[in-house]
Amino acid sequence: MLTNSDTIAAISTPPAVGGVSMVRISGSNAIDIAAKIFRPAGKKNISEMAGYTACYGGIYSGGEKLDDGVLLIFRTPHSYTGEDVAEITCHGGLLVTRRVLRACLDAGARMAQAGEFTRRAMLNGKLTLTQAEAVADVINAKSDGYLRCVNAQLDGALYRKITAVKELLTDMASELTAWIDYPDEMDEPFDYTEGKQRLKDGISAVKELLDGYGVGQLMKDGISVAIVGKPNAGKSTLMNLLAGCERSIVADIEGTTRDIVEENVILGGVPARIADCAGIRDTDDPIEKIGVEKMRRRIQQSDVIFALFDNSRPLSEEDRALMEEVKGKNVLCIVNKQDLSSELDKQFLENSFSHIIAISAKNEDSLKTLDKAARELINPEKLDISAGFIANERQRESAVSAKKAMESALNAMEQEMTPDIVGVTLETALDNLSQLTGESMSEQVIDRVFSRFCVGK
Ligand SMILES: Nc1nc2c(ncn2[C@@H]2O[C@H](COP(=O)(O)OP(=O)(O)OP(=O)(O)O)[C@@H](O)[C@H]2O)c(=O)[nH]1
Ligand SMILES: [Mg+2]
Numbered sequence: 001m002l003t004n005s006d007t008i009a010a011i012s013t014p015p016a017v018g019g020v021s022m023v024r025i026s027g028s029n030a031i032d033i034a035a036k037i038f039r040p041a042g043k044k045n046i047s048e049m050a051g052y053t054a055c056y057g058g059i060y061s062g063g064e065k066l067d068d069g070v071l072l073i074f075r076t077p078h079s080y081t082g083e084d085v086a087e088i089t090c091h092g093g094l095l096v097t098r099r100v101l102r103a104c105l106d107a108g109a110r111m112a113q114a115g116e117f118t119r120r121a122m123l124n125g126k127l128t129l130t131q132a133e134a135v136a137d138v139i140n141a142k143s144d145g146y147l148r149c150v151n152a153q154l155d156g157a158l159y160r161k162i163t164a165v166k167e168l169l170t171d172m173a174s175e176l177t178a179w180i181d182y183p184d185e186m187d188e189p190f191d192y193t194e195g196k197q198r199l200k201d202g203i204s205a206v207k208e209l210l211d212g213y214g215v216g217q218l219m220k221d222g223i224s225v226a227i228v229g230k231p232n233a234g235k236s237t238l239m240n241l242l243a244g245c246e247r248s249i250v251a252d253i254e255g256t257t258r259d260i261v262e263e264n265v266i267l268g269g270v271p272a273r274i275a276d277c278a279g280i281r282d283t284d285d286p287i288e289k290i291g292v293e294k295m296r297r298r299i300q301q302s303d304v305i306f307a308l309f310d311n312s313r314p315l316s317e318e319d320r321a322l323m324e325e326v327k328g329k330n331v332l333c334i335v336n337k338q339d340l341s342s343e344l345d346k347q348f349l350e351n352s353f354s355h356i357i358a359i360s361a362k363n364e365d366s367l368k369t370l371d372k373a374a375r376e377l378i379n380p381e382k383l384d385i386s387a388g389f390i391a392n393e394r395q396r397e398s399a400v401s402a403k404k405a406m407e408s409a410l411n412a413m414e415q416e417m418t419p420d421i422v423g424v425t426l427e428t429a430l431d432n433l434s435q436l437t438g439e440s441m442s443e444q445v446i447d448r449v450f451s452r453f454c455v456g457k
Pocket of ligand 2: 235236237248249250256257276277
């Protein structure tokens, strides 16, 4: 536990005007500090308030009343940080909230650093490092799917999975130690048969986690999608359908969209940044030419391409040029204007693309078809939300190193090397896994993790 003088305070709500704001105080002096600035409306004595109780009253700075508010008390160890915590909720004005914080600091608290409340929670054993990282991910989650994943993580899913692998390695290492310590008493060479199988199980558990990393990142950071096609195919109409508003200009004039128009949406359960591009065609118009070049670059930078074809017109040179441009990319072929009579060689498109749908971008029902197709393309279900997942580069680095060390150990076993050699590689794997879960972690890494947090969390 930290020292008495080290009681911290911060505004835990966003720095914006709202209905209410909250100032959080944590540390051994939290309740005394709250008592200095908060006067309950009734006869309540703050120092005698039990944990999980609240009272209404006035908030004061010196003799001056700042606001009315509510004080909520948590007693150690039953609080977020594990320390005594007081939360003062006041009206959500920027000035009044800052004045309440200033009053806490004047009464003896120190300004909290970014993530310091969560850091204390971890140091006091309320959270593991991977759970603390999940707290930041909950705050930053942009899609329902990702929120469900990080909630499983917050529940300790990754920690449990890694702990199971660690237990397996620890058992093996202790069996080897007996052999290493008393080699003269062992007449037979060490039998690795069972150990090899157990190690293979451990490697596949870590590999499974690493395989889900890409999908986890997609769900976290989102994907970039480029809508491309020839002029008038209906790209901007599709953009507006996805955006749910008139984001792009739609007109029956070829070359309407010139610059890239972007919007953030949720697509196939993941956040997506959609780019409506200029139509592909040869043009003498210098401005449109720039737009077409930008579209080409965007195709290369995007994770997913929506390639639009117009059902009411035969395949043209521009369509074929587009098919060349998107080769090798993750493409959803969209045949648009399904409500009009068909002039398009759909069979040719079906032979050329593995994902193809037919819609009418003017019709809202098309959203369901688009969402289903996007799910098949992105496949967020690959991520088993209940199983825990590797959520960031720090965790991935440790998992990769652990897997490498486990593979070396397996290799050493297969070559019948002596238990001391196998033991060293197992220890390395264990160390890497402990770094992942945070049990063996340098101050520097912990600083890096918590610098991602906002002040007040
Ligand atoms: N009937 C029908 N018309 C559509 C559909 N989608 C788009 N359109 C019409 O097609 C015309 C061109 O639509 P846009 O969305 O502007 O086409 P675009 O691909 O963005 O065109 P450029 O910006 O010029 O490259 C407009 O008149 C739309 O109303 C559809 O599904 N059915
Ligand atoms: Mg357009």
